[in-house]
Amino acid sequence: MEEQRDVVIVGAGVAGISCGLECFDIQLDTVVVETDERPGGQLVEITHPLHNVATGSFPDGSTLRDSFEQSAAILGDCLRRSHHVTRADLGERWIEVDGARIRGRALVVATGTRAQQLPGAEEGAYGGDVTYHLEARPDQFVGRDVVVIGGGDSGTLDALELAKAGSKVTLVHRGPALTARHDILERVHHEPRIEELAGWELDALDGGDRLEGVTLVRRADGPRRRLAAGGLVVKIARAPRTDLLRDQLDMDRAGAIVVDRDMRTSREGVFAAGDVVAGAYARVAAALGQGSLAARSVLRYLQGTR
Numbered sequence: 334m335e336e337q338r339d340v341v342i343v344g345a346g347v348a349g350i351s352c353g354l355e356c357f358d359i360q361l362d363t364v365v366v367e368t369d370e371r372p373g374g375q376l377v378e379i380t381h382p383l384h385n386v387a388t389g390s391f392p393d394g395s396t397l398r399d400s401f402e403q404s405a406a407i408l409g410d411c412l413r414r415s416h417h418v419t420r421a422d423l424g425e426r427w428i429e430v431d432g433a434r435i436r437g438r439a440l441v442v443a444t445g446t447r448a449q450q451l452p453g454a455e456e457g458a459y460g461g462d463v464t465y466h467l468e469a470r471p472d473q474f475v476g477r478d479v480v481v482i483g484g485g486d487s488g489t490l491d492a493l494e495l496a497k498a499g500s501k502v503t504l505v506h507r508g509p510a511l512t513a514r515h516d517i518l519e520r521v522h523h524e525p526r527i528e529e530l531a532g533w534e535l536d537a538l539d540g541g542d543r544l545e546g547v548t549l550v551r552r553a554d555g556p557r558r559r560l561a562a563g564g565l566v567v568k569i570a571r572a573p574r575t576d577l578l579r580d581q582l583d584m585d586r587a588g589a590i591v592v593d594r595d596m597r598t599s600r601e602g603v604f605a606a607g608d609v610v611a612g613a614y615a616r617v618a619a620a621l622g623q624g625s626l627a628a629r630s631v632l633r634y635l636q637g638t639r
Contacts, residue, residue: 334432334433334434335427335433335434335435335436336364336433336434336435336436337436337437338362338363338364338435338436338437338438339356339361339362339363339437339438339439339635340356340361340362340363340364340437340438340439340440340441340631340635341363341364341366341426341427341428341435341436341437341439341440341441342356342363342364342365342366342440342441342443343366343418343421343428343440343441343442343443343444344365344366344367344374344442344443344444344445344574344607344609345365345366345367345369345372345373345374345405345412345414345443346372346373346374346375346376346443346444346445346607346608346620347373347374347376347401347607347617347620347621347624348443348445348606348607348608348609348620348621348623348624348627349365349367349372349374349441349443349606349607349624350365350372350373350401350404350405350408350412350624351606351620351621351622351623351624351625351628352441352443352606352624352625352627352628352631353365353405353408353411353412353624354404354405354407354408355624355625355628355629356628356631356632357407357408357411359628359632361631361632361635363408363411364411364413364435364437365408365411365412365413366413366416366418366428366430366435367412367413367414367415367416368415368416368417368418369414369415370414370415371398371402371414372398372401372402372405372412372414373394373397373398373401373402374445374607375394375445375446375608376394376395376397376398376401376617377394377395377398378394378448379393379394379395379397380393380394380466380468380469381393381468383397383617385616385617385618386617386618387618388400397617413430416430416431417430417431418430418577419431419577420577421577421578421581422581423440423578423581423582423598423600423603424581424600426438426439426440426602426603428440437602438602438635438638439602439603439604439631439634439635440602440603440604441603441604441605441606441627441628441631442575442578442590442598442603442604442605442606442609443605443606443607443609443624443627444573444574444575444609445573445574445607445608445609446571446572446573446574446608446609447571447572447574448465448571448572449569449570449571449572450465450567451482451535451567451569453535453537453538454535454538454565454567458538458544459538459540459542459543459544460542460543460544461473462540462543462544462563462564462565463538463544463564463565463567464564464565464566464567465566465567465568467491467494467495467566471494471498472498473564474495474498474500474563474564474566475498475499475500476498476499476500477500477562477563477564478500478501478503478560478561478562478563478564479495479500479501479502479503479562479563479564479565479566480502480503480505480547480560480562480564480565480566481495481502481503481504481505481565481566481567481568482505482506482535482565482566482567482568482569483505483506483567483568483569484504484506484507484508484510484511484512484513484531485511485512485513485568485570486513486514486517487568488504488506488513488566488568489504489511489513489517489518489521490513490517491566491568492504492521492524492527493517493520493521493524493527495566496524496526496527499526500526500564501526501528502526502527502528503527503528503529503530503560503562504521504527504528504529504530505530505533505534505535505549506529506530506531506533507532507533507534508531508532509531509532510531511529511531530549532551532552533549533550533551533558534549534550534551534552535547535548535549535550535567536548536549536550536557538565539559543563544562544563544564544565545561545562545563546559546560546561546562547559547560547562547565548560570587571608571615572587572588573587573588573589573590573608573609574609575588575589575590575609578590581600582598582599582600582603583598583599584611585611585612587611589609589610589611589612589613590605590609590610590611591610591611592604592605592610592611595626595629595630595633596610596623596626596627596630597630597634602634602638604627604630604631604634605627606620606623606624606626606627607620607623607624608620610623
């Protein structure tokens with residue numbers, strides 16, 4: 334049993350819906366397949382206000398998702414929710430969903446990313462002293478010694494927030510230097526309550542009902558160092574959702590899809606957009622733009638293959 338479409342879009346996050354709406358508008362026979370019950374992808378994970386979306390300000394990602402879902406309603410049955418893709422053949426440009434194949438003249442991958450957790454550091458462990466979401470409880474570690482793992486924007490901003498609340502913060506990252514924006518780095522370097530440890534990784538945690546200490550290791554078999562800590566905040570990179578696509582197209586070391594300026598992948602007729610793309614700028618506006626650009630490239634491709 335096989336269904337034929339002009340365009341098959343995998344993922345109904347911001348980029349996938351943006352691409353789907355554009356394809357629908359230019360009257361391509363389109364289907365958007367989404368695992369979750371609602372479109373919007375990672376928006377629901379955003380707990381802080383959003384002021385950098387040109388269409389308005391939103392108190393959190395869930396509110397933006399509500400608005401996003403209203404826009405996606407025009408797709409009707411072309412948006413298939415709670416549909417799990419179990420197989421994909423990018424050479425033949427088909428996906429398998431619930432035992433049935435959907436084949437597209439073009440295929441767009443917009444599967445986004447998923448959160449990662451460090452081994453031995455599960456969310457909520459030690460009575461909640463281990464967290465990946467400080468935004469949800471900003472006063473959780475007021476006045477306590479806290480280790481923050483992560484050298485990007487999220488990790489450094491959390492370190493600044495904790496220091497502002499009176500915590501002594503050790504900012505740990507495995508790279509040689511922090512990778513956050515320069516304006517954030519300036520604030521970090523001028524904050525006396527933040528100590529930076531470059532080139533270290535998490536090795537183990539210890540404590541009873543509550544967290545008491547964090548052991549770090551310098552590379553896999555290097556020296557170890559224990560820090561007394563009453564809290565651990567982890568802000569590490571998310572992982573691209575590309576497990577089903579391994580060895581079918583070019584990816585970077587992290588598993589993100591390599592594309593050109595027109596969102597074309599290394600596989601003919603296959604495009605990608607959003608956070609799943611290598612080097613993606615993880616912003617709503619960027620995903621919206623990439624989705625629209627992918628749709629334009631799909632149209633050009635289909636016009637050239639007729």
